[in-house]
Amino acid sequence: MILFQGVHKEYPRTGAALTDVTFHLRKGEFTFVTGPSGAGKTTLVKLVTMEERPTSGTVRVSGYASDRIRTRDIPALRRRLGIVFQDFRLLKNRTARENVAFALEVTGASAEQISPKVLRTLAAVGLSDKADHLPSELSGGEQQRVAIARALVNDPFILLADEPTGNLDPKVALDILRVFKDINLRGMAVLLVTHDRTLLGEHPRARIIELDQGRIVRDTANGGGAAG
Amino acid sequence: MAYTSREAFFAFRRSPLLTALSIATIAFALYTLSVFGLVWTNIDRVLEGVEERVEVIAYLVDGTDPTETSALMREVAAYPEVDSIAYLSKEDALERARAELTDYAELYEDLEANPLPASVEIALRDGFRDASDVGDVATRVARFPFVEEIKYGEDWVQKLDFLQDLSLFLGLVMGGVFAAIAFVAIGATINIVLISREDEIAIMKMVGATRAFIARPLVIEGFAKGVIGAVVALVLLTLTYSLLEQRVVSLTFYSPLQVAGGVLLGGALGAVASIVTLRRHLSSW
Ligand SMILES: Nc1ncnc2c1ncn2[C@@H]1O[C@H](COP(=O)(O)OP(=O)(O)O)[C@@H](O)[C@H]1O
Ligand SMILES: [Mg+2]
Numbered sequence: 001m002i003l004f005q006g007v008h009k010e011y012p013r014t015g016a017a018l019t020d021v022t023f024h025l026r027k028g029e030f031t032f033v034t035g036p037s038g039a040g041k042t043t044l045v046k047l048v049t050m051e052e053r054p055t056s057g058t059v060r061v062s063g064y065a066s067d068r069i070r071t072r073d074i075p076a077l078r079r080r081l082g083i084v085f086q087d088f089r090l091l092k093n094r095t096a097r098e099n100v101a102f103a104l105e106v107t108g109a110s111a112e113q114i115s116p117k118v119l120r121t122l123a124a125v126g127l128s129d130k131a132d133h134l135p136s137e138l139s140g141g142e143q144q145r146v147a148i149a150r151a152l153v154n155d156p157f158i159l160l161a162d163e164p165t166g167n168l169d170p171k172v173a174l175d176i177l178r179v180f181k182d183i184n185l186r187g188m189a190v191l192l193v194t195h196d197r198t199l200l201g202e203h204p205r206a207r208i209i210e211l212d213q214g215r216i217v218r219d220t221a222n223g224g225g226a227a228g
Numbered sequence: 229m230a231y232t233s234r235e236a237f238f239a240f241r242r243s244p245l246l247t248a249l250s251i252a253t254i255a256f257a258l259y260t261l262s263v264f265g266l267v268w269t270n271i272d273r274v275l276e277g278v279e280e281r282v283e284v285i286a287y288l289v290d291g292t293d294p295t296e297t298s299a300l301m302r303e304v305a306a307y308p309e310v311d312s313i314a315y316l317s318k319e320d321a322l323e324r325a326r327a328e329l330t331d332y333a334e335l336y337e338d339l340e341a342n343p344l345p346a347s348v349e350i351a352l353r354d355g356f357r358d359a360s361d362v363g364d365v366a367t368r369v370a371r372f373p374f375v376e377e378i379k380y381g382e383d384w385v386q387k388l389d390f391l392q393d394l395s396l397f398l399g400l401v402m403g404g405v406f407a408a409i410a411f412v413a414i415g416a417t418i419n420i421v422l423i424s425r426e427d428e429i430a431i432m433k434m435v436g437a438t439r440a441f442i443a444r445p446l447v448i449e450g451f452a453k454g455v456i457g458a459v460v461a462l463v464l465l466t467l468t469y470s471l472l473e474q475r476v477v478s479l480t481f482y483s484p485l486q487v488a489g490g491v492l493l494g495g496a497l498g499a500v501a502s503i504v505t506l507r508r509h510l511s512s513w
């Protein structure tokens with residue numbers, strides 16, 4: 001699934017963002033990645049999507065390895081990942097339905113395939129009745145649901161979410177967490193990045209990987225203590 | 229497919245001025261290239277008619293020994309450039325002059341002595357008829373001591389030759405300059421499109437779009453600009469041609485196949501300019 005082995009990541013000007021990061025995400029697992037701002041959480045997500053490559057060590061994602069993957073393989077990898085951001089990243093001039101359809105269009109799917117799949121996915125995040133709304137006509141929580149639907153529509157094996165509740169008020173944040181939990185119950189792995197500790201309490205059975213200054217300081221899959 | 233057809237021609241709306249500039253420069257590139265090409269073709273046609281008759285004529289000193297003349301003929305006939313060689317005696321020369329210049333026939337009546345020299349006429353093979361080959365043969369023939377004078381490659385033939393080379397040179401240089409400007413303009417248009425669609429392209433990359441998918445509508449657009457530019461050039465060229473036709477006698481125009489080739493060349497120019505720019509900007513994923 002996803003395997004980090006001795007990963008170091010240094011940026012040209014800011015130096016080490018991740019140091020000796022090793023972990024293994026299994027099929028269907030729900031994992032929180034947490035830690036203070038600047039701990040390296042976003043960098044970790046970018047390593048999974050191969051937007052960044054490790055300075056040393058290896059990242060393996062579903063058969064692709066960071067030291068061997070070619071640029072032209074990356075689109076195929078991305079289609080196996082569902083990605084959600086803090087700022088939703090929806091196209092402003094397109095409706096909810098069109099935003100979700102966009103992810104399928106890009107893969108070259110036909111219009112006949114796209115339409116029913118988009119509606120099914122919007123239903124799965126509870127937005128059937130707002131399919132024809134523009135982002136500006138939706139609340140923050142609803143926009144994030146559209147973004148989640150877009151991430152799901154290509155049937156990825158994992159949903160990656162980088163601070164998905166960061167722009168939402170606490171009550172809505174819990175709603176969104178519930179959407180991720182529902183999706184996870186249907187068998188899809190979730191990797192949810194958050195610095196919001198109250199969210200962790202809402203899902204006690206989830207695995208927690210805690211980062212601080214680029215190092216894993218806790219991984220509950222390894223007995224809950226600090227990882228070596 | 230839906231994406232490609234929806235997004236192509238986005239730049240036409242987004243930056244009409246740069247789009248117009250791209251089309252205009254492609255049009256000028258092809259126009260200059262094709263005008264000089266037309267000059268080249270027409271000079272070529274004239275020269276072809278002349279070159280078929282290109283020969284070197286060696287006038288012989290009066291009283292040259294016939295054995296020396298035939299030795300010259302044998303040697304010169306063996307040159308690789310030479311197709312055929314013929315001897316024209318003083319009498320033959322006079323007869324020909326009388327026949328060719330009937331209007332001035334009285335010039336050649338009542339002559340006490342024949343003023344025309346005997347000569348050897350050397351015709352050159354196809355492929356050895358340009359100015360330098362002809363001059364070369366002439367130089368070698370002139371070395372025979374009893375050759376009094378050599379005549380070859382009329383002045384105006386050499387001038388046309390030069391004009392032909394010049395038109396090729398000017399066509400390539402000016403066409404090349406405009407093509408380069410077209411490249412830059414198309415690149416700039418694509419930059420604007422890429423910047424104004426930064427968010428969209430980032431999302432496309434995130435959800436697994438390939439480079440080809442993102443590039444396709446922009447390349448199609450570049451191709452379309454090139455074709456439109458070529459059509460504009462064709463209109464200008466046709467106008468220029470018909471203006472010249474009214475003043476100068478029969479000129480040849482391009483064949484339909486060449487015109488189609490020119491239009492495709494414009495399209496290719498636009499597409500290649502787009503691909504080059506996109507390669508630079510869509511390199512990281
Ligand atoms: N593109 C980048 N270039 C240079 N330095 C970066 C870049 N992205 C992140 N960093 C640095 O790496 C460290 C970790 O950043 P990040 O992964 O964004 O942390 P987090 O998401 O936990 O806040 C920070 O010190 C940050 O300044
Ligand atoms: Mg971050």
